[in-house]
Amino acid sequence: xxxxxxxxxxxxxxxxxxxxxxxxxxxxxxxxxxxxxxxxxxxxxxxxxxxxxxxxxxxxxxxxxxxxxxxxxxxxxxxxxxxxxxxxxxxxxxxxxxxxxxxxxxxxxxxxxxxxxxxxxxxxxxxxxxxxxxxxxxxxxxxxxxxxxxxxxxxxxxxxxxxxxxxxxxxxxxxxxxxxxxxxxxxxxxxxxxxxxxxxxxxxxxxxxxxxxxxxxxxxxxxxxxxxxxxxxxxxxxxxxxxxxxxxxxxxxxxxxxxxxxxxxxxxxxxxxxxxxxxxxxxxxxxxxxxxxxxxxxxxxxxxxxxxxxxxxxxxxxxxxxxxxxxxxxxxxxxxxxxxxxxxxxxxxxxxxxxxxxxxxxxxxxxxxxxxxxxxxxxxxxxxxxxxxxxxxxxxxxxxxxxxxxxxxxxxxxxxxxxxxxxxxxxxxxxxxxxxxxxxxxxxxxxxxxxxxxxxxxxxxxxxxxxxxxxxxxxxxxxxxxxxxxxxxxx
Numbered sequence: 001x002x003x004x005x006x007x008x009x010x011x012x013x014x015x016x017x018x019x020x021x022x023x024x025x026x027x028x029x030x031x032x033x034x035x036x037x038x039x040x041x042x043x044x045x046x047x048x049x050x051x052x053x054x055x056x057x058x059x060x061x062x063x064x065x066x067x068x069x070x071x072x073x074x075x076x077x078x079x080x081x082x083x084x085x086x087x088x089x090x091x092x093x094x095x096x097x098x099x100x101x102x103x104x105x106x107x108x109x110x111x112x113x114x115x116x117x118x119x120x121x122x123x124x125x126x127x128x129x130x131x132x133x134x135x136x137x138x139x140x141x142x143x144x145x146x147x148x149x150x151x152x153x154x155x156x157x158x159x160x161x162x163x164x165x166x167x168x169x170x171x172x173x174x175x176x177x178x179x180x181x182x183x184x185x186x187x188x189x190x191x192x193x194x195x196x197x198x199x200x201x202x203x204x205x206x207x208x209x210x211x212x213x214x215x216x217x218x219x220x221x222x223x224x225x226x227x228x229x230x231x232x233x234x235x236x237x238x239x240x241x242x243x244x245x246x247x248x249x250x251x252x253x254x255x256x257x258x259x260x261x262x263x264x265x266x267x268x269x270x271x272x273x274x275x276x277x278x279x280x281x282x283x284x285x286x287x288x289x290x291x292x293x294x295x296x297x298x299x300x301x302x303x304x305x306x307x308x309x310x311x312x313x314x315x316x317x318x319x320x321x322x323x324x325x326x327x328x329x330x331x332x333x334x335x336x337x338x339x340x341x342x343x344x345x346x347x348x349x350x351x352x353x354x355x356x357x358x359x360x361x362x363x364x365x366x367x368x369x370x371x372x373x374x375x376x377x378x379x380x381x382x383x384x385x386x387x388x389x390x391x392x393x394x395x396x397x398x399x400x401x402x403x404x405x406x407x408x409x410x411x412x413x414x415x416x417x418x419x420x421x422x423x424x425x426x427x428x429x430x431x432x433x434x435x436x437x438x439x440x441x442x443x444x445x446x447x448x449x450x451x452x453x454x455x456x457x458x459x460x461x462x463x464x465x466x467x468x469x470x471x472x473x474x475x476x477x478x479x480x481x482x483x484x485x486x487x488x489x490x491x
Contacts, residue, residue, distance in 0.1 A: 331467070
């Protein structure tokens with residue numbers, strides 16, 4: 001059986017899917033990963049642990065498969081520095097690592113301020129991005145910095161180990177803070193200003209361009225004979241492709257531990273306010289705007305652990321559905337870990353406002369679900385200002401809730417598609433592998449099918465709008481207090 005293998009290098013684990021030419025998943029495998037936190041707010045992994053997981057998966061591929069091509073997906077922003085021999089210089093610094101605030105401020109200042117930075121790359125510089133990590137090594141580990149010959153992102157490291165060929169591609173490069181998203185190329189002027197060697201950065205290739213053939217020593221069985229490897233892409237972009245989100249006007253909302261709202265566009269104009277990310281898609285000549293909230297389903301899970309550990313999710317859903325919109329005046333600001341979009345405020349905190357003698361756990365669960373929905377709506381409203389939205393699909397653990405799907409549809413005022421297959425980056429990576437062999441985008445996109453459509457209930461528009469307005473005003477009322485308390489706690 002001919003299959004395409006999609007491999008996703010996540011933070012918590014590696015996932016692989018073998019998908020046939022009709023888009024059916026024929027086989028899957030996974031390997032867990034652990035994260036190291038040597039200091040508060042630091043996050044690292046050993047890239048060789050990714051490689052061990054990938055090679056273990058390759059050894060398990062069934063003998064009756066013929067893997068035509070391997071596609072890759074991976075965590076964005078993560079820095080893997082290599083020396084001249086191709087050896088890892090130090091542990092990879094992950095996307096969620098927050099050590100580089102000083103480097104972000106330095107780079108922003110050197111590049112002429114945030115508006116100028118957005119002009120260079122399409123995005124402000126965040127601590128999790130790749131470039132400030134390079135500066136951090138230069139400032140704090142000079143011996144390691146002098147050894148660096150090449151800088152890769154997670155899935156590009158795996159592509160190199162599989163093929164022996166260095167490379168990068170636009171969707172991951174876009175999150176490096178060194179890439180001109182509008183023109184899809186490394187920004188050499190930025191590198192010159194910051195004195196970063198442009199030779200650190202590998203050549204850019206297409207996301208489903210063939211990177212090379214699987215190295216001979218990795219052909220563990222006839223299943224892998226003559227197998228090619230395509231470049232792959234960043235996890236968000238590849239997961240979006242896996243859901244059929246690739247045409248301008250397509251939008252994906254994800255309710256996972258964190259939450260994202262992503263809309264595909266042909267525009268080359270970034271969000272000049274810096275509230276939305278602007279990254280290249282894995283499909284040529286398209287990009288996407290994306291808003292991110294840091295505690296989506298994490299908010300609901302946190303409250304369940306604290307208030308209803310013995311309650312089933314079915315019972316909670318029934319209770320939420322039986323509670324009125326607005327939860328009788330209860331509001332939840334879902335900022336357990338600060339917030340990115342739209343506030344970009346690390347000092348923001350979770351707030352449960354409006355407690356009264358009649359408050360019970362179901363009103364709290366309702367308020368929390370609404371608060372997360374309003375957080376996603378913040379991003380969605382910004383997306384609509386930047387590009388037309390024609391279709392919305394919802395994914396993630398929270399999307400399994402029929403109540404949450406109805407709430408989203410009413411708040412976004414648009415029908416919400418629920419996909420038949422929600423396999424994340426690994427499925428989209430298999431699509432890239434198929435595209436790399438000559439299948440058309442239309443053929444491959446047909447793999448993504450809709451399971452159901454949730455129509456918005458128009459009678460809920462006005463009640464939700466009224467509560468959403470109060471949600472926004474509550475943050476404005478408290479923003480100075482958040483900063484003052486953060487200063488007090490740090491002092």
